[in-house]
């Protein structure tokens with residue numbers, strides 16, 4: 071097997087004195103979707119936010135261990151977290167478009183990084199909106215405020231915004247949990263589609279969603295990674311008893 | 323988190339039959355609150371009515387003087403038609419233009435000084451300052467709003483005037499600039515507090531989205547937080563302006579109080595408020611002077627009221643912008 075895109079080793083995260091994640095090791099592969107599952111408060115989001123150094127933004131959070139992105143440790147103190155976030159994009163649980171136009175939302179990441187000339191900008195915006203399956207719905211109203219979109223459209227806009235900077239990895243934190251079933255279905259189709267191009271890590275509470283979109287799953291339980299492996303195999307015949315109990319619906 | 327649809331555990335439901343007592347209490351309290359609100363609205367309206375009633379006869383008694391309120395006139399002893407406010411001259415001259423110019427000059431200068439300072443401090447405190455600094459600086463600035471304006475007036479009269487005189491060698495020790503700087507001290511806390519609140523009201527999720535897209539901290543501040551808070555910042559400026567226009571004591575003490583018509587920031591000036599404060603006590607009740615002063619009062623009332631409405635609607639716009647159209651309250 072080829073080297074993983076992201077190789078996480080001995081990752082621990084502390085919130086003040088409280089440890090929320092314990093020595094997690096996990097490999098995330100290129101062009102695969104990895105779903106993180108487990109009961110509430112088990113540390114899935116904490117793990118996800120370590121991958122693009124979001125913990126740097128909150129006072130009191132401390133991260134130890136190493137996260138190798140193509141072999142380079144992105145937790146190294148010489149690494150610029152802004153650079154990491156340009157290579158590892160993120161989509162949040164609740165759609166959080168900026169109160170700006172649809173166009174400006176998608177162009178945001180390109181503009182702050184000065185990535186493309188203003189001539190190339192509208193091409194990239196169109197390309198990203200197409201990639202997020204939103205282009206047809208918004209192509210005539212790119213100047214309208216993003217707040218005028220429905221929740222599902224807003225979330226696809228956030229996905230377009232994230233892929234516009236052409237990241238190498240996409241992190242998604244329960245991206246469909248605030249949406250209705252139809253919007254959810256669209257997002258899931260999109261994840262499968264994007265999974266052919268990027269490494270994707272998605273946190274989800276829904277086992278059926280994990281089954282539909284992911285190639286691998288990692289099961290977290292009280293801050294530890296209990297089990298990980300191919301989705302079908304892990305969901306159908308889990309090895310560890312915590313995983314078995316969780317999948318049987320005994321806690322969570 | 324999937325907090326949705328989790329059954330509420332805890333207390334058993336009370337019987338529906340026992341629940342009739344509460345609504346009556348609520349109704350009484352609601353009525354009381356409505357009555358109090360009504361009384362205060364009525365009080366404001368009756369003040370306006372009283373002030374307007376004193377001013378109104380201007381329009382029928384001595385109507386021939388009406389144009390002199392705003393148009394220049396060739397007075398005896400003047401080379402050219404002029405705007406003159408000289409209520410105790412002979413004949414009395416009640417042209418309000420010099421007062422409006424004084425007011426605009428002083429408030430404009432004060433906003434020019436206070437606006438940028440207040441806004442930059444708000445951005446710094448809301449976005450960049452470590453929490454310890456914020457905990458000290460914010461209450462300190464807000465405390466400023468509580469300083470009686472007579473104290474600030476005194477401060478302007480003595481220290482600011484002295485300082486400016488030394489610095490620029492001015493002809494008039496007390497002038498529009500001195501008053502404006504004193505006034506700025508009262509506007510800064512208003513503009514600061516309201517803008518800071520607006521900046522802090524920008525949800526964390528937007529800052530996170532910005533950071534996750536690879537924006538640096540200053541880019542997040544400049545491109546996301548400040549634009550999102552813009553209606554609130556506009557409200558802050560409008561409210562600050564309203565505060566400045568209504569302020570009396572500082573301008574009375576520090577402006578030099580001469581009704582001069584020119585554009586220089588360092589000539590003396592006289593504002594509407596200072597004029598009313600200084601002259602109303604010494605004028606004959608029901609005379610033309612008296613009525614003009616009341617008309618000025620009505621004007622001030624309407625201006626501050628309009629500014630206040632503008633501020634409130636800007637804040638409502640901010641809320642809609644940040645939380646979508648349904649977030650009306």
Ligand SMILES: Nc1ncnc2c1ncn2[C@@H]1O[C@H](COP(=O)(O)OP(=O)(O)OP(=O)(O)O)[C@@H](O)[C@H]1O
Pocket residue numbers: 085090108109110111112113114115116117128323324
């Ligand atoms: N900012 C924070 N400060 C302190 N503790 C936190 C913080 N964020 C999370 N925690 C704690 O860390 C633990 C793991 O939280 P995390 O959000 O990673 O769990 P999760 O599996 O994503 O849960 P959920 O599925 O409910 O979102 C929890 O016990 C939580 O209370």
